[in-house]
Amino acid sequence: MGRLFGTDGVRGVANADLTAELALGLSVAAAHVLAEAGTFAGHRATAVVGRDPRASGEFLEAAVVAGLASAGVDVLRVGVLPTPAVAHLTGALGADLGVMLSASHNAMPDNGIKFFARGGHKLADELEDRIESVYAEHRTGAPWDRPTGAGVGRVRDYDQGLDQYVAHLVGVLPNRLDGLKIVLDEAHGAASRVSPEAFARAGAELVTIGAVPDGLNINDGCGSTHLGLLQAAVVEHGADLGIAHDGDADRCLAVDHTGAEVDGDQILAVLALAMRERDALRSDTVVATVMSNLGFKLAMEREGIRFAQTGVGDRYVLEEMKEHGYALGGEQSGHVIILDHATTGDGTLTGLMLAARVAQTGRTLRDLASVMQRLPQVLINVPDVDKSRVTTSAELATAVAEAERELGSTGRVLLRPSGTEPLVRVMVEAADIEQARSVAGRLADSVKSALG
Known part of the structure; x- marks a missing residue:
């Protein structure tokens, strides 16, 4: 077995x-x-x-x-x-x-x-x-x-679980959300009742989509893995921002008032500055994974916030946070852990805290998220390969070395087996999007050839 x-x-x-x-x-x-x-x-x-x-x-x-x-x-x-x-x-x-x-x-x-x-x-x-x-x-x-x-x-x-949990979420907010219009996409998932209730109790005006689960439609063209519906709804309703969860609501991605995506790295950056401002960012450190955009690391360095890096997976982020007493960590995918108020990634809490920062500053989410500039990053999932041989294939090691020489100091390459699906993820970051696409495409072909 x-x-x-x-x-x-x-x-x-x-x-x-x-x-x-x-x-x-x-x-x-x-x-x-x-x-x-x-x-x-x-x-x-x-x-x-x-x-x-x-x-x-x-x-x-x-x-x-x-x-x-x-x-x-x-x-x-x-x-x-x-x-x-x-x-x-x-x-x-x-x-x-x-x-x-x-x-x-x-x-x-x-x-x-x-x-x-x-x-x-x-x-x-x-x-x-x-x-x-x-x-x-x-x-x-x-x-x-x-x-x-x-x-x-x-x-x-x-x-009593739902009411108890919602009361906890609203009770830890630093300020209310009155005056904000927010679109929530619940992915027809586990937060379909919880998240709208929490945002409403916190004072937000809501438009809710993807909140009619029937047992079969979870994550189906909606939620954090399919932002198109949320982006359109935010623009259509003139909302200040949109929040998207996945099926079990342990992650959160966002959309600003123009419909542009705000990913987990940007959310982490916004929350890190907010928490430091109220002396809640212990050791002035944020924890993120090797998948985080290089632009996030550069932004944190510029703002005087230390960056601790872990392997991919919110459990490894959490282990680093607990070991060193850090208060904030997360992943580009939207798993954000605010350890003073949660023991795991919490998409509803993350969305509430992000909205609270918008309400507290009076600035748009677009403006707040501009603290970091994302470098072009291409991610290709390669299915139906032997992911166990990612680190042992000589053919693949040669292909990666060639890609790294081509990118030089302006980019990076990361290959990793998925922890939950039978596939290998190929990530390439470069100063130029076309170069990133070209290198990622060639590496994906190499993965198929070497591990297929």
């Missing part, structure tokens, strides 16, 4: 790769591993379980709940809520474990399982490895130690 856990939980096509049996077995294994680790010592364990609106989430939720309860864990079922809401409630309710069923920005046929430890933090790699190991042991025949009678877990719906 290959490694089940990727950079963001276990993910695959629901009912093909990710079956009810797998969801149940992993949940039982997680309960046993956390019990062994002492997480449940001295008390009856409780888990918070939530999901996004995907149709497959209904049967996967039932499997996860059954697995946890069969292992003696009481379950609080919070229903359809964003991933960061499940993380927040895991901490706020003092639960020992959180489980979120979502494939985030992936298409509807996919789904995923994400575990949170006590406090709402993602599980460490070694715990995920142990869960896989225990699951594999019992899948091959070793019997589970199962409680009976009063020892089995109890299951109840926890209906």
